[in-house]
Amino acid sequence: MLFKNDVFELDGERYRVLHPDSGSKSIWCISLDSEFAWPVRLPELEIVNLPSLAQGEVTHGTPSEARIRKCDASWARLAPLLRAHEHDLYDPRRRNRLIAEYAQEKKCSVGTLRKDLRRYWQRGQNKLALMPGYDKSGRRQGTDGDGLLPVTAGRGRKSKAGHKVYQLTSADAAHMKRVLEATYLVDKRITVVDAYTELINKHFRHADGNQTLFANHRGERPSLRQFLYFLKKNYNIEVRLRGREGNKDFERDHRKVIGTVLADCLGVGHxxxxxxxxxxxxxxxxxxxxxxxxxxxxxxxxxxxxxxxxxxxxxxxxxxxxxxxxxxxxxxxxxxxxxxxxxxxxxxxxxxxxxxxxxxxxxxxxxxxxxxxxxxxxxxxxxxxxxxxxxxxxxxxxxxxxxxxxxxxxxxxxxxxxxxxxxxxxxxxxxxxxxxxxxxxxxxxxxxxxxxxxxxxxxxxxxxxxxxxxxxxxxxxxxxxxxxxxxxxxxxxxxETVRFALLRKERARVTERGIEFRGCFYSSQEAIAQKWFETARKHRFQVTVSFDTRLVDQIYVHALDGKSQPHIATLTTRSEAYSGLSFEEVKYYEDLRDKVRAEADEQRLQGRLDLRNRTALVVDNAKAELKALGNKKSRSARRADTKPARAKERQLERQESAQLQAAVPQPDAALESVARLEITSANRDQQDRLKAILARMSAR
Known part of the structure; x- marks a missing residue:
């Protein structure tokens, strides 16, 4: 069912319902898609069941005072005609005569009345339908096939220097767009002047006879003012700030602040x-x-x-x-x-x-x-x-x-x-x-x-x-x-609950030397009473500990059954040297200790290799001499003569090592005092003489 002012579509064209003509079972309608449309009469049965596309009147936002004045003047001019002949104006045979007579009476233009009347019908049949469309004044703003931004059309402030005003083209808009998005909108350090200079350098230069490049003359290139207008017109302040500052900086320093931090806070303690x-x-x-x-x-x-x-x-x-x-x-x-x-x-x-x-x-x-x-x-x-x-x-x-x-x-x-x-x-x-x-x-x-x-x-x-x-x-x-x-x-x-809950928790190993954790060993009365360390000699196991990273002196040890209260363990005598340090400091010293162990392993290996190299000749000679004897005695036979052979070898050892040596004469007191003289670097000759005396004394 259609009502007055409803909009419907018929054969691809939109119409607005104006007035029903009950005598002929038709409805007066006017096309909305034609700039020169007049009311037409359509059969009621043909359109009564069509769906309505829109209802009511056209809205105009908040009009300016100038638009209101224009609207009032148009309404004052048209309202008497509508009150006297509104329904007769639908019929084209009467409409032209009535408009001409009224225009002659009011001394106004017939064209103006026709324009106001058509606007009144097409835009909702009320006073505001006569509101002028200043928002649609001027050159139509559109984009070309590539979606580029609009260009100028003969407008611009006249230059005081006398040169012509440069008219932007679609290609100029594309150049500005690329330069801005590649420089100004991505780098806070780039100013508008820097971006404008880049634009001129890339797209608005010419070469002279020597092929030297110069900027185009004024009037043959966009001005800085046009470039700045293009920037502000097509990139709002949020886009500019987000691109130059970054999203985080924009949200922190430039975003709108229309709320309060208490909006999602349920109360104290939340x-x-x-x-x-x-x-x-x-x-x-x-x-x-x-x-x-x-x-x-x-x-x-x-x-x-x-x-x-x-x-x-x-x-x-x-x-x-x-x-x-x-x-x-x-x-x-x-x-x-x-x-x-x-x-x-x-x-x-x-x-x-x-x-x-x-x-x-x-x-x-x-x-x-x-x-x-x-x-x-x-x-x-x-x-x-x-x-x-x-x-x-x-x-x-x-x-x-x-x-x-x-x-x-x-x-x-x-x-x-x-x-x-x-x-x-x-x-x-x-x-x-x-x-x-x-x-x-x-x-x-x-x-x-x-x-x-x-x-x-x-x-x-x-x-x-x-x-x-x-x-x-x-x-x-x-x-x-x-x-x-x-x-x-x-x-x-x-x-106590907070302290224990916030401490770090890790696993420690129970050994026979104590509770080993991060290079330190701990013990406690509870662990000793439960024979943890004796048990660990047969089978080592792990426990959970809580600790403060700032001090190694004490740790909390959790009960094995998970039911009893944790107890405090302290450093054993093995780790007392670390008392008062943090775990990070202990790690540093343990790393040094591991380095020393690694170097000791290398030295021990090298010592074993050197020992083998030094003794290899002796062992090889002994093996060779044994083999040269050609003695084919069994192992048992060789061991049967061990006792007499040992006694004979011991006798030879005594004769060699127990010989008394002649007594060494002692130096006299004078020479001994000379030997005790302090040798200084300033008296090189005296130092050499003392060395010679000491050498002779040793030779005696």
Whole structure:
């Protein structure tokens, strides 16, 4: 069923329904595909069951004031004619006469009335149908067969220098497109001028009589302004920035920011963001403040919803799993002992998230993507989400936390070295002011964390429930309010549980010399009581151990049955030399030891070869003399005379080795004192004489 203004298709042509003519059982329609169409009458039975392609009127977006004025003027001119003779205008025999009479009456053009009337019918039969199509004004914009971009057509600002305006062709557009996509849009270092120069160099040069190439004259080549217009017209700002900066840099620095990081955050404890940075402060050694130890590593763990700093690490470890473990451990660490270690006053109200672990850790693609980070999932019932590299905007809370802490510490910390100083020519040497040790700087960091957790945030987006509940926008109050109203329960873990869960786990071998692990040997009272080492003399076996890579002194040994609690094993006397070292240092020394063993094996082999070479002649001569005797005695017969032969051989040995020698005369006291004179390089003659005297004494 068709209604007024519905559009249908008949014989490949679109029509709009204008008005039914009940007397002749037909419908007045007008073609939409003809620029000079007028209403035609079509049989009702022929079109009534055709499907409708569109309903209603043509939309015009948001028209400008000029278009509205034009529309109002056209409507004021046409409306009286429609009110008086709308249905009569469908009939061509009456339409021409009525339009001519009305045009003479209103003193307007018949052509104008015919154009307005046709537009009124074709575009929906309402006032807005008379809206002028300024958006379609001007030269038609299209592409050629190769899909190239549009070209100019006699337009352009007249040159002040008097030369003609160059008119771009389809080939010029293709040249610009290729040059831009090969240079400007792929390399941030290339400027628009550089790309324009490349365009002229490749496509707009001519040779003189000497075949020397010159750029075409102005008016015979595209101008820089035309080139820049082409660039901005056909490549929007996102395309330009993505090509020149890269997708990651665009997403980080140039993308639209219309959302908030709290959009997918369910509440406090949902996301903990963790990251590390190098603190811009030079520190000194605790034992000797004259020695600078460099800049420390700072880890922060921040709850996304409340901005509460729940964990941290400050020390000389590089950004690694070992340092991240220490930061995560501070979530459950005894806060009184933590404050006492850094000399900070303890207040339990400053630590509302004590021992509370999140649903999800957000970290970058560094140490938190390593294999040991799976311990968080297995032992602490959490999830680790690694955001893409070079995308700090995915964890903005902790990134902003670093900036806040640096802003707090900058005016009060000696030897603070701002990042821009490193790139400044002849920058200042702030390390000369270094005087803080690691623990003293930790005191500053911990006090800054407590102050940050207490401080109210000016622009924090409080929810309606928080506003109505009178919640102050400080991290501690937001946490205390959120932990009560949060849907779902969070989990607490003790320090011992967290420490044990986060340690690396590997397999160690039990031998008769102890529990052998990474070049060290360990023992424990439990292992001795269960006779592990005696059993290992017959059959060696393996156990699971947990360890901290930073210190080899102790390891956790898991029970063989998997039910009992792990116990601590310590170094045996065989490995006491490694006490206080890390496993990496032990590996270094073990590699040196293996190198020494390999060299010793080579030396021992060479010694055996030399022995064979030196004794081969003696052995061969002995064999030859035995063979020359021609004695065919059996082995038993040869051994029968062993005792008398041994006695006779021993007698000859005694006569040879027990002979007394004549006594050697002792040198007199004078010669002995001369022999003890110090020989110096300055008196070569005296040195030679002393050597001669000593030689004569030896000869006597």
């Amino acid at each position: 996301f903990y963001e963790i990251d590390a940075t190098i603190a811009d402060v030079f520190l000194v050694a605790a034992e000797d403040r004259s020695k600078i130890v460099g800049k420390p590593t700072l880890y922060l763990i921040i709850d996304r919803k409340s901005r509460l700093i729940v964990g941290f690490y400050i020390g000389l470890e590089h950004a690694s799993w070992a340092a991240a473990l220490s930061a995560i451990l501070t979530i459950s660490e005894d806060k009184r002992a933590l404050c006492a270690r850094y000399g900070v006053e303890y207040d339990p109200d400053d630590w509302p998230a004590h021992q509370v672990f999140p649903v999800e850790f957000l970290a970058d693609m560094g140490e938190m993507i390593s294999e040991p980070s799976t311990n968080i999932c297995e032992g602490l019932q959490g999830t680790v989400t690694n955001v893409p590299g070079l995308r700090p905007d995915w964890k903005p809370t902790v990134e902003s936390g670093f900036r806040i802490e640096h802003c707090v510490l900058r005016p009060i910390t000696p030897a603070y070295d701002p990042p821009w100083n490193a790139t400044r020519r002849r920058g200042r040497h702030y390390e000369k002011d270094a005087c803080l040790t690691v623990k003293e700087f930790g005191n500053l960091i911990l006090n800054a964390i407590i102050m940050t957790n207490r401080r109210e945030m000016k622009d924090y987006p409080l929810s309606l429930s928080e506003l109505s509940g009178g919640v102050r926008p400080s991290p501690i109050e937001l946490w205390n309010h959120g932990i009560v109203t949060r849907s779902g329960l969070l989990t607490r873990f003790s320090e």
